[in-house]
Amino acid sequence: MKKTFVGGLLAALALWTLPAAAQTQTTNWPTKPVRVIVPLPAGGQSDAVVRYYMQKLETSLGQPFIVENKPGVNTMLGTQEVARAPADGYTILYNMTAIVSNPVLLTGVKYDPFKDFVPIHRTYELFAVFAVPGSSPNKTLASFVSAAKASREPVSYGTTGHASSSHYFVELLAKQAGLNMTHIPYKGESPLFPDLISGRLQAAIVSGAAVKQFEDGRLQPLAVSGTHRLSLLPNIPTFKELGYQGIGNESFAGFFAPTGTPPAIVEKLNRELTRISELPETRERLAALALEPSPAMTPAAFLALMRRAHDEWVSNRGAVDIKPQ
The missing domain is CATH 3.40.190.10 (Periplasmic binding protein-like II)
Incomplete structure (x- = not known):
């Protein structure tokens, strides 16, 4: 009976320590290098943005953030790889509005933007x-x-x-x-x-x-395109101003994680990336690339924006007849 009691006590202690251990891992994250998948070729506009942000994250979080370019099939190859990755905070994705438009416009897409991903941070607006x-x-x-x-x-x-x-x-x-x-x-x-x-x-x-x-x-x-004029072209109106509807009202570029990634890690990344976005140096870097940083946005607000963009693309697909190739 004594052995049974001790065995039960040890089992209870093990169960009690599991959440504590998981909490410690989340609090201390990252404790090893983080993979950052960019489903676009190296050397482009987006690649330059990601590498700049990752350099800043390495300084503040103390671990390497290793950028891996996985281009192909309109960003689908790299995106699908992250959808299948462990949701432990050590693989994240950088993508654009294509993450929600591809499943609407193309065939053979093997991910669901809302079931397989959680948004982290919107870096800039696309025009x-x-x-x-x-x-x-x-x-x-x-x-x-x-x-x-x-x-x-x-x-x-x-x-x-x-x-x-x-x-x-x-x-x-x-x-x-x-x-x-x-x-x-x-x-x-x-x-x-x-x-x-x-x-x-x-x-x-x-x-x-x-x-x-x-x-x-x-x-x-x-x-x-977009909801407001581009600061680099202040005298050029939006399509919406001119009476044309559905032409890029909700667009974005940003970071995503596999669904199931601990919320504390998502929030930590959002906080750090938002801080980087608000640096004067960041605004100068993005301006040199003809980009504008987006206003600060929570992951929940980013998710709502993704849903609006998705709904817009569903509407656009029905409005014109373009057959996938």
Whole structure:
């Protein structure tokens, strides 16, 4: 009977110490290197942002944050890898609005953005700019629409890929304005610029990274996506201001963790990343990349934004007929 009592007592003590041990691990996190999966190529705009943030985290949290670029299939490969990773705080993801738009727009997506991930921190807002060659006589979107309607031939426009958000944006514009346009997909933004600047393309969706081409007159911006004007282009109206709906109202780039990651770790990361975002140095770094940091946002608020973006893409998919390839 004594042995039974002692055995029961030891078992009870073991059960009691398990939560305490887990709490200690969470409080002391991180105690080893953290993998940061970026589902985009190295050397790009987003990659530069992530590496800057991770350098700051290493200094404040005392462990390496190792960036691993896993590009492929419109960010899906790296995203799916993190969805299957242990939810222990030692694998996190950096992604953009594609995390919610891919399951809506593409086939074969093997993750659910709401069941498989918990948002941590929104780093910056994404803007898409509808632009024409600097030599174009159209200096406003209204002028472009009038010219496109009067053209006997379809107006050509370029984007960074078939069924991309940019593709949907222009097709939404075309449908709402009653335009006949021909889509020419490119493998990224870099190969698109020469054709747009030279006039071989009549229009395109580009990112804020084209600010130098706007400043020197090689490109003319006509409208920007989003809920407010881009500070780098304060005189260029949003599509929404001009009466066009559904063109990038809710967009984001930020950090995510696998569902089940301890809330204390998510909150700790959110707190540290928010602190970094509010540094004057960070604003300068992002401005140099033609980006704007987003306002401070809790993980819960970020989740609500993700749901709004998802619902918008469901609406967009039904509004225009683009078949996945």
